[in-house]
Amino acid sequence: MFKRYEMMIAWRYLRARRSEGGISVMTWISLVGIALAVFALIATLAVRSGFRYEFVDTIVGANPHITVLSYGEVLPNGGLTRTLAEYDAVAAAVAQAEGVESAVPVVTGQVMATAQGRNAGVQVIGMRQADVAAIPRIAQPEEARGSLDDYAEGIAIGSGVARSLGVDVGDRVRLISPDGVKTAFGTSPRIKAYPVVFVFQVGRYDIDSTRVYMPFAEAQTYFNRTGVADAVHVAVDDPEAISRYAPGITLAAGEDTYLWTWQDASGAFLRALQMEDNIMFVILSILVLIATLNITSGLVMLVKNKGRDIGILRTMGLSEGTILRVFFLCGASIGVVGTGIGVILGCLFAIYIDPIFNAVNALAGGGVWDPSIRYISALPARLELSDVISAVALSLSLSFVVTIFPARRAARMNPVEALRYE
Structure with a gap:
């Protein structure tokens, strides 16, 4: 040219x-x-x-890609429960759906954590040890102290929680739940102390400053969820393709359940x-x-x-x-x-x-x-x-x-x- x-x-x-x-x-x-x-x-x-x-x-590495929840069931006393009774069966069925890497039952709750005279509101997630170790950002965090091998003996907390409470691996943290033991005089708060066995930093402030992991069976007892779970957490191959996997997962989970995806939670x-x-x-x-x-x-x-x-x-x-x-x-x-x-x-x-x-x-x-x-x-x-x-x-x-x-x-x-x- x-x-x-x-x-x-x-x-x-x-x-x-x-x-x-x-x-x-x-x-x-x-x-x-x-x-x-x-x-x-x-x-x-x-x-x-x-x-x-x-x-x-950080969202898809430390949170479920899809959460399977129950629409709820009316109890004989007129109350409403949104727990999953057949949680293992639901998790096994969802795990067979297209694109699903894992499906695990969980128990969740909001409690007050206290130690060294300090308090912090935390989100407790009850999961089995193998399921916690399979979470990418927890298994391979930016920074970590302690070991998940001791998870069955205590709790794993975010670095922000540890900093707020002034604790480290080996210290004990008391968890206070307002929905505790039911007595003739009403419901009394449930207070129990747990040793910290693992401190993690995933690199996301709102997770590190609020997240606490507890053994699944202990969480069922602590939150009065004996024999039930609150939800099933699902991880898929491609988190960006949630819309493609959702119909199959919904069908596998059953008619009385619905899905809440990471895009629904963070879409705005x-x-x-x-x-x-x-x-x-x-x-x-x-x-x-x-x-x-x-x-x-x-x-x-x-x-x-x-x-x-x-x-x-x-x-x-x-x-x-x-x-x-x-x-x-x-x-x-x-x-x-x-x-x-x-x-x-x-x-x-x-x-x-x-x-x-x-x-x-x-x-x-x-x-x-x-x-x-x-x-x-x-x-x-x-x-x-x-x-x-x-x-x-x-x-x-x-x-x-x-x-x-x-x-x-x-x-x-x-x-x-x-x-x-x-």
Whole structure:
């Protein structure tokens, strides 16, 4: 498409000194502007992808993908119970459904935990030892103390719970439930102390600060669930494809049950993330557009300074198309080089985000990142090929488009008018 002499002329114009009528300063400004804009776009897209990945990963790694619940049964005394009596049978049937990795019965409850004169509200989940060890984020947490091998002798708690109560492995925590022992004078709170055998950190603040795991049989006794379970927790092969597995799981679970998925629990937050992603991409696209407009201003100045050269080239026989391609090469090359530099900087930022963030945190004196607000323990970044391609495509397309106008103006310049006063 481009002849060798066209590229030679374009290169000569780009590197010309100011004394020769060049605009090298404007070239560098355009180049740096595009590089920084592309860098900002890729860095933001990487952090955005990292946020969603970490958020979803902590959800599906420490929570059930699907929870099978009972619609409830009216008791002879008029009360309503939502427990599952045949929980092992339901779990076994669900485990045979398509895409299901595991289905385990659980007992759940909200209680008050107290130790060292401190109190904290916690969510207790009663599970068998093998089932707890199969939870990805519990079996392989970010940080852990103690061992799940001793799970049958005590409880496993989140690092936030341990920090709130001032306890560690080997200490005892008292759990207080208002729904305790029924007596002739009413229901008295149930208070029982358990040793801490395992402390885990999954990297999600709302889980680490509230989650407590208790042996299944002990939870049945503690929460007055003898012979029943509250729900069945299900893990599937592909958590993003919940809608494909749900009909089969519903059929396997039986008519008196319904499903509650991780997307139902976190759907509002995921939709907010998606909307924020779209808005950020639009805003940063405007930033890239502003940076590429520097190419237009630089080329307009170049065309004005090179009017005499254009007139001479036209009288030598060069066509309008040749002139257009020369100046298009000038602008497009700035866009290509600037985009390449921006891609390199953006990728390096995403790859080395941890040392970069640690340096920023150290310079700021610490406290830059608050997990209680952002729900995850560190600033994430995930470099996606699609994000890099979209940033490159946006930058190059805008660079090429804004180059066309000054290039066409140069091509349509009348050589007679250009040389009249020479």
